Amino acid sequence: MEVGLQMVFASYGWDNVSDKQVWDEELRLARLAADLGFDVLWSVEHHFNDYSFCPDNIQLMSWLAATCPNVGLGTAAVILPWHDPLRVAEQVSMLDYLSNGRFRLGVGRGLARREFEAFRGTMDESRERFDEAAAMIVETLKTGFMEGNGKHYKQPRIEIRPRPTRSFDGKVYAVASSDDSVVSAAKLNARMVMFADRPWPMRMPAIQKHRDLIRQMHGVEAMPPLLADFCICTPTLDGTEDKARQYMGKFVESNFYHYELLGEHFASVKGYDAYAQKIALTREIGMDGIISAFMEAAVWGTPDRILRMFEERRRVVGDFELATSFRFGGTPYALAEDGLKLYCKEVLPVLKSWKNDAVAKAAE
Numbered sequence: 001m002e003v004g005l006q007m008v009f010a011s012y013g014w015d016n017v018s019d020k021q022v023w024d025e026e027l028r029l030a031r032l033a034a035d036l037g038f039d040v041l042w043s044v045e046h047h048f049n050d051y052s053f054c055p056d057n058i059q060l061m062s063w064l065a066a067t068c069p070n071v072g073l074g075t076a077a078v079i080l081p082w083h084d085p086l087r088v089a090e091q092v093s094m095l096d097y098l099s100n101g102r103f104r105l106g107v108g109r110g111l112a113r114r115e116f117e118a119f120r121g122t123m124d125e126s127r128e129r130f131d132e133a134a135a136m137i138v139e140t141l142k143t144g145f146m147e148g149n150g151k152h153y154k155q156p157r158i159e160i161r162p163r164p165t166r167s168f169d170g171k172v173y174a175v176a177s178s179d180d181s182v183v184s185a186a187k188l189n190a191r192m193v194m195f196a197d198r199p200w201p202m203r204m205p206a207i208q209k210h211r212d213l214i215r216q217m218h219g220v221e222a223m224p225p226l227l228a229d230f231c232i233c234t235p236t237l238d239g240t241e242d243k244a245r246q247y248m249g250k251f252v253e254s255n256f257y258h259y260e261l262l263g264e265h266f267a268s269v270k271g272y273d274a275y276a277q278k279i280a281l282t283r284e285i286g287m288d289g290i291i292s293a294f295m296e297a298a299v300w301g302t303p304d305r306i307l308r309m310f311e312e313r314r315r316v317v318g319d320f321e322l323a324t325s326f327r328f329g330g331t332p333y334a335l336a337e338d339g340l341k342l343y344c345k346e347v348l349p350v351l352k353s354w355k356n357d358a359v360a361k362a363a364e
Helices: 019-035 057-067 085-098 113-118 123-143 179-187 200-218 240-259 273-297 303-317 333-346 348-353 357-363
Strands: 003-007 040-043 046-049 052-054 072-075 103-108 145-149 154-159 172-175 191-195 226-233 299-301 321-325
Touching: 003 019, 003 226, 003 348, 019 040, 019 333, 040 057, 046 052, 046 113, 057 072, 057 085, 085 103, 085 123, 085 145, 085 154, 103 123, 113 123, 123 145, 123 179, 172 179, 179 191, 179 200, 191 200, 200 303, 226 240, 226 303, 226 333, 240 273, 240 299, 299 303, 303 333, 303 348, 333 348
Parallel strands: 003 040, 003 321, 040 072, 072 103, 103 172, 172 191, 191 226, 226 299, 226 321
Antiparallel strands: 145 154
8 A cells, every 4th residue: 555645835724834934844744754654745736825835746746856766756636727738748748757757647627716716717617628638638648749629728739858758557646526527537547536524435426436437438447546634643642632623623724715615606616516515514514513524534643543544444445545644734843743753653564564455356
């Protein structure tokens, strides 16, 4: 099983923290994770706000490729409607060359209205733009040539340089939090990315749908999903539940603020109906209920408790990969670093010993 670190680059929930401090702390954790045995360093893409600000995760991965030469690198995710697909394909090909094949491309379509507006786009076009751009990029990474004649991207046939030299099979990921995103991920034969924000049985219909579609469309079994996780790891349980509720609660608050999840616009924006359903759930159970659901999905406590939570998740979901964040919602840096070190010592070796059932069956 592969375990990665997810870098969020957030200042929401911290008092008097500079952008420089946010980046310094996040990069310190990344280098520590690479040194202590994490398999992959992942990063989000977000812009302009305290919620998260990593405006160019491909550029970040280029720096990490040199700084951390023995770890995988991934974007979770590049938000394609905010980028030109030709430039993304060029950047990915170059980064894969510079990193000797360590790069994994995760893509998404975006959710925050304020980010779309800043890039002079609209959420109404996001599904069409994502589907067009993603297909063009994946095909270019296979053939070395890009062309397109869709509604949004009229691209004359052109060869990219440096030419792609390695296969991206199994190294393309797509955020899939809504039904139409699950379908889009399956069309790409991409591994699905989901966030630990609600109990895992609620996630299973989408996960199973992705597996069924991959089998129908490509004649193969879907590879394990990447689950973006959140963790508070402590040597004892004394006060840990209160800490988890405080910091995970603050992250949930930032999530609702950034994405305007209580706004009315989701009900009328094409392709975002799943979020209208989440809003309805929030209004039914309240913010305390949403935070409790988040805490049930994420992991917190002692290493032994965290491993039991992962074992239960595996019973529900099956095999999965992890992209775990230790710094979110105002978590003090010392707590994040100590938690990461303890996790690496006592949780990571057990997780990495778990065998992928699909791989094991294929080897029989």
